[in-house]
Amino acid sequence: MAIPTYAGKLERSWYYSYRVICALIFLFLIGPILIIIPLSFNVQPYFTFTPEMLSLDPAGYSLRWYEEFFASEEWMRSIKNSFFVAICSTIIATSLGTLAALGLSRPEMPYRALLMSILISPMIVPLIISAAGMFFFYSSINLAGTFLGLILAHTALGIPFVVITVTATLSGFDYSLTRAAAALGANPRTVFFKIMLPLVTPGVISGALFAFITSFDEVVVAIFVAGPEQRTIPLQMWGGIREQISPTILAVATLLVIISIMLLTFLELIRRRSERQRGLAPG
């Protein structure tokens, strides 16, 4: 992509303007997310940079919104709820989803396309329809406004991600490895745990991360299915943004950005590891 030395004036100017265009689009993608970080340290309850902040005066910055956040019982409870619901639904979604993906990737699986579209449907159906449907259904079996109801609802939403990522990992799986292991005398259980699982694990983990973030970030279904006892972080934010944005929201947003950076880094490390592992495996 480097510019050749023989490039003419026109090509040169196009090359640089292309770079500028790309830089602007990247700015559009990342700028808005980064801008809230300094704003969350604003000493004033404004959503813009004060003159003190611009002159980098320490008096313009404070941790008061973070203090408010950590002192608020409501926010603390919502953190607990969010993690509890997300972890539970991730565990269910990942275990059921991985099992199903193992079945779906077998060559003799009948009706694969049909089954796949059913399992993927929670990702395709507009959330408001899922939410309304679940609201009626869970109310009719007395699960609305309970943790179990919210966990089951979030599990359903997270499942497509697990199924897609694990099936994708398995589609590149070299079944001659399992045959080789079996030929060398390993019983089916050993083959599964020693050969298959280590190679599939990266896919399972990234599927689990997707399921986790799906639940952790979910609002629409939570609005309809969760009761006041189950208020999650996104629900708390949703209420806060709709009524009157307080800068506490920006502090929460900053913390959430940090969480997503952590998740992203984790995912990247797994990806690299699995690439190395696959590189070692005979192709």
Add this chain to the structure above:
Amino acid sequence: MATSYSKVGEMTTNDGVPLKVSLQRSQRKLKIWAFLLVAPLLLFIIVSFIIPVVNMSLRGVENPQVHTIMPNVTKALARWEGVDLPDEATYAALVLDLQEGRKNKNIGKVASRLNYERSGMRRVISGSARKAVKLTEGPYKKQMIKIDKSWGDVAVWSLIKRESGQFTFSYLISAVDYRTNDQGNIEAKPENKQIYKALFGRTLIMSFTITAICILLAYPIAYLLATLPLAKSNLLMILVLLPFWTSLLVRTTTWIVLLQTQGVLNDVLVWMNIIDEAGRLQMIFNKTGTIVAMTHILLPFMILPLYSVMKTIPPTYMRAALSLGANPVVAFVRVYIPMTVSGIGAGSLLVFILSIGYYITPALVGGQSGLLISNMIAYHMQNSLNWGLAGALGFILLVIVMVFYSIFNKVIGIDKMKMG
């Protein structure tokens, strides 16, 4: 000859079972095994997701109110021809049902159900039910018409007859801005009451707009990522993936902070003297706000499929076209772009399907003019409590999404989709 040959050549296992049969048997076993692995998840999805969604869509045609709460009227009206007023027996049934309904405190459901079809019916039903309690003996026809002269109106009776079935199309008809008039014919609603068709139209147009902007913005980025050396492109990829992994509410909040009239962007514009203090731009809580925020949120869904397609295109193709004398623009348009069509298709359908059902972002930054059909469904679910209409609107939305999804599945295949 042929049969005897096959008999001689038929191979068997040690137990004497023909090999073909044995193979089929073991194949079937494998099939059952594979299915058993999928079964728990399938059951879970069907119970916790498919049934609720189907149930929700069915609400758009279910019509239990008149049928169950006014069973006698329903029965009596079944043999009514709808020309003159019904007979005395029907009025007696009406009084009986109103009294029962008032006693069981569920007559209000009928009242609000009929009020959707004809305004004023709530008052007619509830008022009559209150007064009908005092009636003890007939003839009821005259007394009921005296209580409310609507009972002397054939149109009211036809309405009740029409809505006394277990199922109704009136929500679906209403969801596309039509209604049934007093003569029982379907006609367009008056202009000022037509809202849903326009809203569906706006949802489609805005989704198209967002998809188009996403293509324009994603293409250069995906191209850059696909052509840079891996180390650099991995680094830049983080800039795409971070928004993808960041909470939807955070991204929506940040646009409110940036675009509101006292927000960062307006401050910058004032500071640069492009606009003055009084001329601060209204960039959010309208259509612009929805489009900008949703484009930002959905852009990674366009970049990622485009990138994965572009990565597979060998750079030699472009070089070949150039060395054969094509001008770079021609080479790009005639050689490179056609090879990325599948990526454009995948990304566009994904972005389009997601944006058509969007709820959170329009609700927060859309103001009045930037609302989409999902917001209307939420309104009928939470505020007007007209769940039948919410079901009908949801059903139509679901059908639209399913059409685009099946195109997506035919053209690209959901199992080919990659994430992250």
